[in-house]
Amino acid sequence: MPVQIRKLDSTDPDFRSQLSAVLAFEAAEDEAIDQAAARILADVKARGDSAVLEYTKRFDRLDATGIAALEIPRAELHAALEGLPPARRTALQTAADRVRAYHERQKQECGSDGFTYTEADGTVLGQKVTPVDRVGIYVPGGKAAYPSSVLMNAIPAKVAGVQEVIMVVPTPSGVKNELVLAAAAIAGVDRVFTIGGAQAVGALAFGTDTIPAVDKIVGPGNAYVAAAKRRVFGIVGIDMIAGPSEILVLCDGTTDPDWVAMDLFSQAEHDELAQSILICPDAGYIERVQASIDRQLESMPRKEVIRTSLTNRGALVKVRDMEEACDIANMIAAEHLEISADNPRQWADRIRHAGAMFLGRFSSESLGDYCAGPNHVLPTSRTARFSSPLGVYDFQKRSSIIHVSEAGAQTLGRIAAELAYGEGLQAHAASAEYRLK
Template identity: 60%
Template sequence: MIARLDSRAADFTARLAALAPAGEADGPAVQARVGEILAAVEARGDAAVLEYTARFDDLAVDSMAALEVPAERLQVALEGLPAAQRDALAVAAARIRDYHERQLGESWQYTDELGNVLGQQVTSLGRVGVYVPGGKASYPSSVLMNALPAHVAGVEDITMVVPAPGGELSELVLAAAGLAGVSRVYTIGGAQAVAALAYGTETVAAVDKIVGPGNAYVAEAKRQVFGRVGIDMVAGPSEILIICDGGTDPAWIAMDLFSQAEHDENAQALLLSPDAAFLDAVAAAIEELLPQQERREIIAASLARRGALVLTADLDDAVRLSNRIAPEHLELSVADPEALLPSISAAGAIFMGRYSAEALGDYCAGPNHVLPTAGSARFFSPLGVYDFQKRSSIINVSRAGARVLGDVASTLARGESLTAHARSAEYRRDAAPEH
């Protein structure tokens, strides 16, 4: 059911590589189809969005107005939730907001020895689009994690798009939108929703950045509109890597592996441990607990396709391997996680200690659950307030600065044969005599 690997085996590298996500067999077809949809929406606006919504979501309406959810509907959804759900959403929203408020960047300036004032001005994006999977799926956590950082950053216009196949909408998703400060909601999805946000239509205003998860068509659409607008990232299948010293309940670890494997058949769940007997115990727990899971077929396929229990030489070996993989979620389920933390160089989110289940991070711990996947934690970071802020450099040159820096710039510009640059600097230099 799940591969057993040994990091010291001669074939380890090859076997680990075999667990990498397979390329999309229909990649070129998806790219071409998405390109057609984007071009149609850019050219025909609302009309194309309405056509694709009727075709793909079985939701035929006469105007875009029928696809906009009234603002008061969000509050009705929130008030109509069972008290336990409403309270849980409120707690999660408060924790996420509190964490992200600590990320707010501030403008700054300083004056150098020549009297030049240099600095950075931080401002929020003007308009953001949030994509949320819809229909029978219910992902209120995605709404909170994507919209709240934008709201904290100061974004005043947050447009949410969520598909509603056959007109079906999740009350939890609408309630979360109301809690997260979403400005408006449209029941459109797929590549056509991304196109509407990127290019704008007669009804949907173009945004500065698009964030949020989606299927292969949504991911490809975000990839193709990048440059016209900003995007958060192109995310791959979910991942969890657990480093355990053997001291955690094997059932806990098995369930943590399941928590990511149940997302889809391409998700990856890895356990690294220097304790062979513990790996045996986790394998037994997997066998025992899997039949009880509602999504057992998906979990089984994920574990068989991309999962592994890996015997390592020691914990340091496990850390080295983890840094090489750069997982989306990393659990340090060990007696002293703080001792390992300084050695961790690539992970989207790091869960410290035996009680830090990754699932808590998905919903309510506070940090963002939008994380880099497929090894991109080597160079990407979690979604945060900083993704919804822009930084502009401030340069206010004094007379003394114009004289000294003008000479430096002139010399370098002439070295690059950019004489207009040089003369532009020289004009100021020559107009600012030393005395």
């Protein structure tokens, strides 16, 4: 049965409204979920370990005598690594090495060493960069187990210099994913607790007798986890509130249509709300991609999820030319942007908003998910207009350095006092004037 994916044409008078309808995603918070998360957080804040144990028993069917029984010893993490089949262990190690190398280079290039400079009168100004002390990473468990998320969240934290990384991962009915545990060993995670949900977020944010409070929480989770992260922001830092996964493919019609169809599938298979869009100036090529979608779908184990995603949120968009394709891409500001063209850099230069750009027909988005090196935690739902991929910089903070010389205080003190009087803040003015000769 053909996939009923929407086809749009940029020359249609109502194209913009049609595209807006495709992009529309109501991330409206479910009030029941938000209130449930709020109750759980309040309970964990008040009762600590006892509350976490009760929720873990209720939601994950784990009846532990104490939180200590839910902590996985580091020896077990390394045993999981040792027990992997050789090919899988090599793949995991290679991916980790590439992720680490990229983020080490990122640390060098993003001003992580701080700076100072001295003015003519001896005043020293600058910035000191220091890592966050302790970070919590949330890793999905149960059916959705993602070792790649462990690497992408823990490695940049360690590269940034975070002293302690604490991982929480739900293990419903006690079922542990050995690849996730192995990834924790490779990434240098310090402690792992088999807890999940809003209760895990609360434990990390507030701390309990057993689980220390962290300074920042990162990592994806379900709606309850997202609601809890939103509520604890301000008590701790968070990375982002992520929406459904997205891919936007800009293609000039020169790539094998089977490749592009499968790239669209690679996001659509995440869940029914994921979004996959192709933009191309070649109408005949769009038809070939449609035919490939219909032909290849039946071989996909998650074909019903893909079909629903493409039908409800997918689109094949015909445009006038690649210049217009880039303009539309900037408006969409997709999480993943593939530029599958003969001269991808030409078009990449025109892109201002994208979480990650994959240039050339051999750069499939799936490589970025696992092993290319750059982080796969990316802004979604058009937030790439103002935010960035998770990186080393997310695990650091910057302190301004102000060392005013006696001579500098004579100049700056008069300026500050004048402005303070203008604001009606007499003590501010006096504080500056006390330093004047």
